Amino acid sequence: MNTPLHGLKVLDMSRILAGPWAGQLLADLGADVVKVERPGAGDDTRHWGPPYLKDRNGEDTEDAAYFMAANRGKRSIALDITQPDDQKIIHQLAQKADVILENYKVGGLKKYGLDYDALKSANPRLVYCSITGFGQTGPYSQRAGYDFMIQGMGGLMSITGEPDGMPGAGPQKVGVAVTDLFTGLYATIAIQSALLERERSGQGQYIDLALFDVQAAVLANQATNYLVGGITPKRMGNAHPNIVPYQAFATADGHMILAVGNDGQFKKFCQAAGKPELADDPRYATNPARIAHREHICAEVAALLAANTTQAWLDLLEPLGVPCGPINSVDQVFSDPQILHRGMRVELEHPVTGTVTLPGNPIHFGRSDLNLRQAPPKLAEHQSEVITDWLNGD
CATH class of the missing domain: 3.30.1540.10 (formyl-coa transferase, domain 3)
Structure with missing residues (x-):
């Protein structure tokens, strides 16, 4: 396929949404993305149901619909990072990888010898992207961070919801985990930028991304209304602070x-x-x-x-x-004729269900293709295949 990132190898050691969202986008763009999961359990979101993916008999499988949202196009292997033998395999895979994605707590992988400093000596061209709630430095760096709490701490909930004094007033989160999604998009941009810079320098580099930073950044005009205009934005329901009606x-x-x-x-x-x-x-x-x-x-x-x-x-x-x-x-969105025309509803083959229906990718290239052929994987579905391809191949 004529995909932009064909030939790139990505080791996706992230979980939940922000990191997996970046990994899915890189897979859509043609990278070979290998998802490293916990043996027996896998990514936490495999269990974030119901609803669950149903098999050909209409029975629930072990994979929640939530997992399907962020893991299209990947291959899955199961490795226990606490075990020396599995750590060795990850080291071997990292030597072949162009990119590693991870979202463990600060220092969480260092004790297993899987941090950037431990891996870059064997692969100086490695681009290593860490995603955390608050970043690798600063007074909050050791805190855990989830999208919901970051929406609150990062100001988004202070401008979302009905204004005080109105029925239903009070801070509201957005209906999807937008801080995670924005962070995944920033991660994808940063990774591709580092890969492009690598073409000039021959060196990989470390990327430090924080949900809290991202949420502050995407306050956009609401942030500059305050920083430039001195106006602290308030909740306005569905109204716009700068345009009427x-x-x-x-x-x-x-x-x-x-x-x-x-x-x-x-x-x-x-x-x-x-x-x-x-x-x-x-x-x-x-x-x-x-x-x-x-x-x-x-x-x-x-x-x-x-x-x-x-x-x-x-x-x-x-x-x-x-x-x-x-x-x-x-349901109206995914039956809309414009959405259908633009390919935003895709049917992918799945080994358990036959097919699975997922949202498409909104990118449309003039010459290049996207890789929208492979459904989210079963846990450890590609264990031997990946080992053969990455470690025994070129």
Whole structure:
């Protein structure tokens, strides 16, 4: 296959989500990713169910759907890092690897001789990426870190949820583990950058990634609203701190998103809604003015949208280029014709179930291919195969 990372070898010693997400993306891009798991138990997420993957008879297997989310395209081997014989095998694999991914606690692998310093002497071209909650240094470095607590500590929950005084008010986490996912994406970027730099220097290097750092970074405009503007962001429900109207509104039969991004779009909306005078009102004519009068203009827009159905508004506004959309459930997302057209629902062969349906990869290259052929592996499915390929091959 004409995959961008064909020929690269990745030893994925990570668990749960952030590291495995990076490993899955590298596998999608064509790397040979070998997942090292605990004998008998495997990755913790194999047991994070229900739901579990079902076999051909409709019975639950030992693998949870959660595990399926982050381990596509990998080969699995089972090694006990506390055992000298298995440590020796990992050392041998590391000598062949281009990349190692791990997310053990700080110093967790050093006592087994599997840290970067112990492995780089035999393989100076090794790119070694460590993912932890708080990084390898600093006053919190010894703390364990999980996505949920990092969303709280990293400020995300302070800006997510209904504002104080509203029904249902209080901090909320995001519905998926976004800090883990963002960290996996940053890890993938860092690894590929280190591999590119290796082409110039001939040397690998160590990468230190922390969930806490990543969460602070991806506060994005909310962070700069504070750092540049001195404004501490608050929870605003579905509203946007810098653009109005840009939120969810009730319609006659449900809810929809209206995401007006500029004054021209606002004018088009007002004309379509039969209230062109709103766009000429000095209180609403510009985005700064609408922010200053947020409560009043949102009340006007809410009254207009409540008078018709979601689909009627979509049919009216989409041809005018006014950004809007429905609020889909997950089942609606994966039956959406655009999602299906873009290949975001894939069927992969699986030795136990026959096939498994998974989300696709959103990257579309002009020339290169993605490797979306191999389902997440059974525990130790490729033990002898990997040993043969990596240690007895070229």
